[in-house]
Amino acid sequence: MMQEQIFDVTVIGAGPAGLAAALAADHAGAKTLLIEREARLGGILKQCIHDGFGLVRYKEKLSGPEYAERFIEQLPQSGVVTWTLSFVSQIKRDGTDSILIVITREGMKQVRTRSLILATGCRERTSRQIGVHGRHCAGVFTAGTAQYYTNILGKLPTKRCVILGSGDIGLIMARRLTLEGAEVVGVYEAKPTPSGLTRNVSQCLWDFEIPLHTSKTVTRLFGDARLAAVEIASVDACMCPIAGTEEIIPCDALILSVGLIPENELAESIGVPIDAKTKGAVVDEHNETLLRGVFSCGNALHVNDLVDYVSESGEIAGKAAASRSNCARGLVPVECDNSLLYIVPQRICRNAEKQDRLFFFRSARDMDNATLTITKGGNTLYAKKFAHLRPPEMERLPIRLTPEQLVGNEPLRFHLEDSEHA
Ligand SMILES: Cc1cc2nc3c(=O)[nH]c(=O)nc-3n(C[C@H](O)[C@H](O)[C@H](O)COP(=O)(O)OP(=O)(O)OC[C@H]3O[C@@H](n4cnc5c(N)ncnc54)[C@H](O)[C@@H]3O)c2cc1C
Structure with a gap:
């Protein structure tokens, strides 16, 4: 035993x-x-x-x-x-x-x-999870795998590549592969705005003159043993490819940052x-x-x-x-509506000694002059203005909440409102 x-x-x-x-x-x-x-x-x-x-x-x-x-x-x-x-x-x-x-x-x-x-x-999400059609030949990497090949194994996984998705690892790999002598044809993003941090878009793409194409996606792969080309198409607001916009781009690797x-x-x-x-x-x-x-x-x-x-x-x-103890926590639910992508933590302890709580959230879309409100049972407990909010940039929010404010079983509700939707 x-x-x-x-x-x-x-x-x-x-x-x-x-x-x-x-x-x-x-x-x-x-x-x-x-x-x-x-x-x-x-x-x-x-x-x-x-x-x-x-x-x-x-x-x-x-x-x-x-x-x-x-x-x-x-x-x-x-x-x-x-x-x-x-x-x-x-x-x-x-x-x-x-x-x-x-x-x-x-x-x-x-x-x-x-x-x-x-x-x-x-x-990382893979090509199987985003439904790219065509033969899955060699040459399709997640950005993290391309990073592992380049930085740990010292092997360049591509001479000419297309990057799908503008997440931070993809942006960082666009710059890294360029520095190592590969040609990065462009970064293609299905959403209308980039998914990575603003600083990475600027330092990894603009500084190296790597184009970013938004509202575009990869629709097909071509190649036998090794990838030879990808088909790119524009997408509509529902992210569906638009017929007639297809173009074929020769490349030996598709790098996914999705x-x-x-x-x-x-x-x-x-x-x-x-x-x-x-x-x-x-x-x-x-x-x-x-x-x-x-x-x-x-x-x-x-x-x-x-x-x-x-x-x-x-x-x-x-x-x-x-x-930790096994004493009752007196958990109060924390919820957000669809103006936020998410809120963490999703519960707070009514019985906690410390009244200072730390929340992390992302807005659901780009917002200027946004106001965050926290309500409980119809009462506003907290409000704060933000000049700019972008989904790729996570917000850290320390808040003091007293036991009196947490009485009752109603959830704490987080809501964002900006000038556009006021
Ligand atoms: C491929 C990739 C590249 C990234 N590059 C960047 C970047 O360039 N810049 C940046 O700011 N952020 C980057 N990130 C984000 C980065 O993950 C975080 O900033 C941070 O490293 C996350 O830390 P973590 O400890 O939560 O997870 P990780 O760093 O992923 O550590 C998790 C650890 O858990 C171990 N583990 C998992 N399951 C088990 C198990 N069952 N038994 C034993 N061990 C286990 C794993 O081996 C791993 O070491 C990257 C993320 C990924 C996935």
């Missing part, structure tokens, strides 16, 4: 969220285990060799590996036990404890933990409720899910725009996981 190892807090995933969570739990005095399936710590940051990480947290422009190193170098002085090349294959629940089955180089291990933090990151999906198979396997809008767990302001003792943070919780917020969410989860 497998011997069981016991920890106060166990963190799955050693990207920036998991590293911050494990260190925060350790600082709070918890016996902490950090489990990572890859050989090295740092998660996706290992392959992000461009700068721009840590501007909020360190007021410095760090590369991904440099940013990760700021956390990794703290581990030897901490009490965190780290297992790499270790894959969590199964989780079971025993009351509010979690039992993990972990596959390691030394064989299978069983871990019992009082608090579990899921920091498993996200994965969205990230939080990785939550383990969470779902133990019945953690998932928010249909974020595709991450429903959590309270401590990042505790609706399953007591199970926490979620980083891109597994919702896709963040900046790594600094990923680390912050890990710290919130780590600190709370170390000191």
Whole structure:
């Protein structure tokens, strides 16, 4: 029989969220285990060799590996036990404890933990998920895979490519591949506006004279063993291709940057409720899910725009996981209408000691001079004006809410109104 190892807090995933969570739990005095399936710590940051990480947290422009190193170098002085090349294959629940089955180089291990933090990151949508027609020959990559080939393996995956989708990783790869000598014919985006951060559109496309074509998509692939060309067409307001607008572009690679999906198979396997809008767990302001003792943070919780917020969410989860109790939380639902893409957290604890709450949200569309209001049972608790809101840019909103404001079972409702729709 497998011997069981016991920890106060166990963190799955050693990207920036998991590293911050494990260190925060350790600082709070918890016996902490950090489990990572890859050989090295740092998660996706290992392959992000461009700068721009840590501007909020360190007021410095760090590369991904440099940013990760700021956390990794703290581990030897901490009490965190780290297992790499270790894959969590199964989780079971025993009351509010979690039992993990972990596959390691030394064989299978069983871990019992009082608090579990899921920091498993996200994965990229593929061509199968967006329904591109034609032969799926070699040469179709997600932007993250192209980044891995270029930055980790040192192999250029294309000489002439088309990028579909204007997400941040696609924009960053447009610049990276250009710097490495490949020709990037253009970035094609089905929506009328780019999906990535404004700073990435400017620094990765405009500075390198790479064209951005909005309201266009790839409709077909051509090629036998290797991609030879793609067909591009304009799309209407419902994103349906418009007949007669097709053009064929010769290229040896199609690079996809069409969205990230939080990785939550383990969470779902133990019945953690998932928010249909974020595709991450429903959590309270401590990042505790609706399953007591199970926490979620980083891109597994919702896709963040900046790594600094990923680390912050890990710290919130780590600190709370170390000191968690099973006392009733008195959860108040937090909802948003369709003027917001989503709101996190989706619950707040009426019984929490701290009255300062941190919310993250994205607007549903570009808005100027927008007013955010938070109401409960018809009463306006909070209002704030924003000069500009764009869906790719996530908003971080600290708010003080008193116990008196949280009395009653009505949800807190978030609503945005701009000059266009007032
Ligand atoms: C391909 C890609 C490229 C990106 N590039 C950029 C960029 O250039 N700039 C930027 O600001 N943001 C980028 N991002 C966003 C980036 O993911 C976040 O900023 C941040 O790295 C997310 O941190 P995380 O810790 O939540 O997830 P990750 O960094 O993804 O870490 C999750 C970790 O969990 C581990 N894991 C998952 N499941 C298990 C399991 N069952 N057992 C053990 N370990 C497990 C994974 O191996 C991984 O190390 C990129 C994202 C992706 C997917």
